[in-house]
Amino acid sequence: MERRRSLPDVLAGMIFVLIGGAFVAGSLGYELGTPLRMGPGAFPLLVGAIVAALGLAIVVKGLVAGEVISFGPIPWRAVVLIVAALLFFGFTVRGLGFVVTSAVTALLTTLASSRVRPLTAVAVAAGLTVAATLIFVVGLQLRIPLWGPWLGL
Amino acid sequence: MEFFDNLALGFSTALLVQNVVYCFVGVLLGTMVGVLPGIGPTATVAMLLPITFNFEPVTALIMLAGIYYGAQYGGSTTAILINLPGESSAAVTALDGHEMARQGRAGPALAAAAIGSFIAGTVATVVLAVAAPPLARVALKFGPAEYFSLVLLGLIVSIALARGSALKALAMIALGVLLGTVGQDIYTGTPRFVFDRRELYGGIDFVSVAVGMFGVAEILRNLENEQARTAIVSRVKNLWPTREDRRRIVGPILRGTGLGAGLGILPGGGHVLASFTSYAVEKRVSKRQQEFGRGAIEGVAGPESANNAAAQTSFIPLLTLGLPAHPVMALMVGAFIVHGITPGPNVITDEPALFWGLIASMWIGNVLLVVLNLPLIGLWVRMLRIPYQVLFPMIVLFAAIGTYSLGFNAYDVYAIVFFGILGYILIKCGCEPAPLLLGFVLGPLLEENLRRALIISRGDASVFLTRPISAALLALAVAALVVAALPAIRKRREIVFTEED
Numbered sequence: 295m296e297r298r299r300s301l302p303d304v305l306a307g308m309i310f311v312l313i314g315g316a317f318v319a320g321s322l323g324y325e326l327g328t329p330l331r332m333g334p335g336a337f338p339l340l341v342g343a344i345v346a347a348l349g350l351a352i353v354v355k356g357l358v359a360g361e362v363i364s365f366g367p368i369p370w371r372a373v374v375l376i377v378a379a380l381l382f383f384g385f386t387v388r389g390l391g392f393v394v395t396s397a398v399t400a401l402l403t404t405l406a407s408s409r410v411r412p413l414t415a416v417a418v419a420a421g422l423t424v425a426a427t428l429i430f431v432v433g434l435q436l437r438i439p440l441w442g443p444w445l446g447l
Numbered sequence: 448m449e450f451f452d453n454l455a456l457g458f459s460t461a462l463l464v465q466n467v468v469y470c471f472v473g474v475l476l477g478t479m480v481g482v483l484p485g486i487g488p489t490a491t492v493a494m495l496l497p498i499t500f501n502f503e504p505v506t507a508l509i510m511l512a513g514i515y516y517g518a519q520y521g522g523s524t525t526a527i528l529i530n531l532p533g534e535s536s537a538a539v540t541a542l543d544g545h546e547m548a549r550q551g552r553a554g555p556a557l558a559a560a561a562i563g564s565f566i567a568g569t570v571a572t573v574v575l576a577v578a579a580p581p582l583a584r585v586a587l588k589f590g591p592a593e594y595f596s597l598v599l600l601g602l603i604v605s606i607a608l609a610r611g612s613a614l615k616a617l618a619m620i621a622l623g624v625l626l627g628t629v630g631q632d633i634y635t636g637t638p639r640f641v642f643d644r645r646e647l648y649g650g651i652d653f654v655s656v657a658v659g660m661f662g663v664a665e666i667l668r669n670l671e672n673e674q675a676r677t678a679i680v681s682r683v684k685n686l687w688p689t690r691e692d693r694r695r696i697v698g699p700i701l702r703g704t705g706l707g708a709g710l711g712i713l714p715g716g717g718h719v720l721a722s723f724t725s726y727a728v729e730k731r732v733s734k735r736q737q738e739f740g741r742g743a744i745e746g747v748a749g750p751e752s753a754n755n756a757a758a759q760t761s762f763i764p765l766l767t768l769g770l771p772a773h774p775v776m777a778l779m780v781g782a783f784i785v786h787g788i789t790p791g792p793n794v795i796t797d798e799p800a801l802f803w804g805l806i807a808s809m810w811i812g813n814v815l816l817v818v819l820n821l822p823l824i825g826l827w828v829r830m831l832r833i834p835y836q837v838l839f840p841m842i843v844l845f846a847a848i849g850t851y852s853l854g855f856n857a858y859d860v861y862a863i864v865f866f867g868i869l870g871y872i873l874i875k876c877g878c879e880p881a882p883l884l885l886g887f888v889l890g891p892l893l894e895e896n897l898r899r900a901l902i903i904s905r906g907d908a909s910v911f912l913t914r915p916i917s918a919a920l921l922a923l924a925v926a927a928l929v930v931a932a933l934p935a936i937r938k939r940r941e942i943v944f945t946e947e948d
Contacts, residue, residue: 306876309869310618317625320640324632330906334632334639337894341625348618361612363877372670373871376663376843377864383847384860399847403840409673410836418837422844434498436852 300360307356310349317342372406379403391442392431397423454576457803461811466509466804469502473510474812477517478819481537482525482827486842488518489774489884490665493657494842496778497849504786505801509808511782515775516568516758516809520816523560523751524827528553536719536754539726543739543746555688556747557824559696561817562688563752567704568813571759574708576806578760579795582767586792591900592910596920598893601770603924604713605885606931613931615878623886624893626651633895646858653781655859656887657774658846659866660880666839667871673835692744699729699749707756712763713772725753759809766802767792770889774881777888 317338327333379402387395401419404410410418430436460466480491492514499507522537527544540560547556589597602624606616629640630650641647688696706728707721729749730739739746761772769791771777783790788798795802820827850859870880904910912918 302876306615306618306873306878309873309876310622313622314625317628317640324637324639325635328906329901329908332898332901334635334637337897338625338628338639341621341628341890345618345621345625348614348621352612352614352618355614361877363875365875367671369667369670372667373868376666377868379843380663380847380860380864380867383851384857387851387857387860396844396848400840400844403843404836406670407673407836407839408670414836418840422841425841426844426848430848430852434501436848438848438852438855 299358300356300362302363302365303356303360304353307349307352307354310352311346312349314342314345314347314349318346369406369408371408375402375406379406386442386444387438389442389444391445392436392438392440393423393427394442394445396426400426450576453580453799453803454807456800457576457805457807460505460800460804461509461807465503466506466808467811469506469510470513470808470812471815473513474517474520474815474819477514477519478521478524478816478827479830480514481518481521481523482830483833483838486838487661487665488514489657489778490662490842490846491518492775492778493654493662494846494849496654496782497852499782500785500853504783504788504798505804507782507786508779508801508805509812511775511779512762512805512809513812515773515779516755516812517816519754519758520564520820521827523564524557524820524824525831527556527560527747528828529831536722536750536758539722539750540747542726543741543743546740546742547744547747550742552742552744555692555744558688558821559692559744559748560751561821563696563700563703563748564755565813565817566700567707567752567756568759568816569810570704571708571711571756572806572810572813574756574760575763575766575809576803578712579763579767579802579806582763583792583795586768589792589916590914591896591903592914592917593920595893595896595900596911596917596924597768598770598889598896600920600924600927601764601768601772602882602886602889602893603927603931605772605882606927612877615876616882616931617928619873619878619880619882620886623883623888624890626656626883627887627890628894633891634898644858646856649854650891651862651887652850652853652856652859653777653884653888654850654853655862656866657778657884658850659863659868660870660884661774662842662846663863663867664870664874664880666842667867668874669835669839688744695744696748698732699725699745700752702728702732703749703752704756707753707758708760710753711757711760711772719754721757722750722754725749755813762805762809765790766794766805769892771885774884777884780888 321335321338321342324335325333326335326339379399382402383395383399397419400422401415404415404418431438431440476491477488480486480488492511499510519536523540525531526537526541527548530541530545544556544560547553602620605620606613629647631638631648638648703725706725710721710724726746726749729745730736733739733745735743761776764770764772765776765779769780769789771780780790788794846863847860850863851857853859874880900910901908911921
């Protein structure tokens with residue numbers, strides 16, 4: 295495998311440094327304690343430092359002799375729509391109830407594919423909503439109301 | 448004859464009607480997701496986990512285990528028929544299996560895989576039944592220091608599960624451990640990293656992590672390049688291998704079974720390693736080396752037996768030590784905990800019916816798999832025509848519903864988004880998600896035992912080195928780390944893993 299400067303390596307390393315560093319900073323706000331009685335902050339501090347250090351090593355290695363990985367395209371449409379679908383689900387499932395929330399979530403997700411035709415998307419979403427209702431609410435007796443209070447029914 | 452009493456108890460549990468039914472459902476679903484590319488057993492188990500919370504614990508675990516080894520099985524079918532391994536461990540099967548299919552010998556290839564898997568599964572179930580009780584007895588003597596070292600060893604060995612850079616795998620493990628600290632501290636109750644949100648006090652649910660990293664991230668990967676899936680599959684005829692074939696597969700099956708059963712026991716080691724090792728061994732010992740890669744039946748029978756045996760024996764560290772060797776098992780740890788059972792050496796004595804029932808169900812599951820796979824091969828092939836445009840919205844929707852139903856907490860759904868995006872970026876950068884999930888599940892165990900060991904030793908950190916078992920485990924962990932980092936070995940691993948592309 296060819297090794298040279300690698301942007302994905304640097305990016306991955308920076309993510310590790312960032313998250314590790316954030317946890318280190320956060321854990322300093324908690325009691326660290328003594329080795330005998332470690333406080334709540336001690337373990338995250340230790341592990342956060344390890345993550346940040348490993349991230350730094352990955353960045354350095356990525357600049358000198360990284361793995362050559364092709365990053366490839368990003369399907370922005372899918373990213374946006376799937377994120378929107380999941381956030382919508384979490385935000386409205388209580389208020390709109392199972393059926394409406396599932397239908398909208400399914401429709402948004404189906405549209406994430408760039409090859410789907412609108413009519414097909416609607417059909418797939420409808421089918422999935424019926425299937426999900428039958429499986430989860432009728433079959434498994436999940437305690438989520440079918441219709442939520444926001445609908446004013 | 449304690450052994451036979453135990454097995455009798457196991458079979459009497461596993462043969463209860465509802466257990467057989469859910470074992471069947473498990474292997475059926477497992478085969479299905481093994482056949483379908485784009486959805487793996489980890490995402491499936493994560494989605495179905497909430498559903499199993501209403502079941503009896505043993506039924507739930509039987510079904511989840513069925514999904515796991517069913518998927519190993521289903522993956523080989525597509526590997527042989529359309530050169531598309533549904534599971535990474537089946538990649539090596541595609542080398543010779545698909546070549547056989549192109550020569551019109553798909554039938555014998557499928558049969559060799561099925562027979563090999565069945566024999567391996569049977570032997571490995573016996574190995575599991577024999578080896579687990581003594582190991583559990585040893586593990587019962589473990590104190591917090593030993594447990595800490597053992598978990599650390601398990602995590603470091605799991606680097607072997609990841610492709611690519613050992614450094615990144617290590618960072619993923621540590622990141623998983625770190626994210627596992629979110630939520631209330633076990634000793635003081637202090638909420639950590641919760642941004643004042645009461646919903647986060649219980650920590651991040653591991654189902655969200657699994658669904659995000661293995662479900663959503665994988666879907667985004669697949670949507671990068673959408674192509675119509677064209678499965679051109681030749682008809683399968685003459686399922687039964689010829690006498691010559693039968694003679695040729697005996698050795699590979701037995702060697703593969705032995706190798707797989709051995710490698711599967713390593714905590715964090717795995718079925719992928721087992722199938723690649725078996726292929727390498729068969730190629731070396733064979734008198735017909737030039738046939739490998741051109742449709743040698745040995746290259747199908749050996750690795751298939753190895754990966755099935757390993758799938759079976761990798762339950763040993765889970766059942767005796769509470770250490771998951773595969774992301775699916777990390778989810779099963781969660782299933783144990785939800786049912787109020789701490790996975791570990793106590794399971795065997797406290798819940799004998801569950802322990803032996805689960806083991807016996809694996810043998811029954813293997814029988815069901817043979818029955819399910821060979822005659823129904825046409826059905827599985829037809830399933831490949833399900834368009835991905837229907838499949839992926841189903842995964843997202845069911846994942847959202849399932850995760851939400853865990854605790855009726857919308858934050859569990861938001862966590863899927865976070866881990867989906869994080870996982871997607873990291874996977875694109877060449878980091879494998881499996882070590883992160885293992886670290887996430889084992890992290891709290893690591894912290895708890897570290898702190899408890901230090902309390903017992905009055906703050907003396909040398910306790911990990913002065914207690915012999917702990918020191919030995921740590922030495923092994925260091926050795927594993929050195930081995931993973933050594934360039935020579937890394938290069939060989941790369942060769943092994945690139946063969947699958």
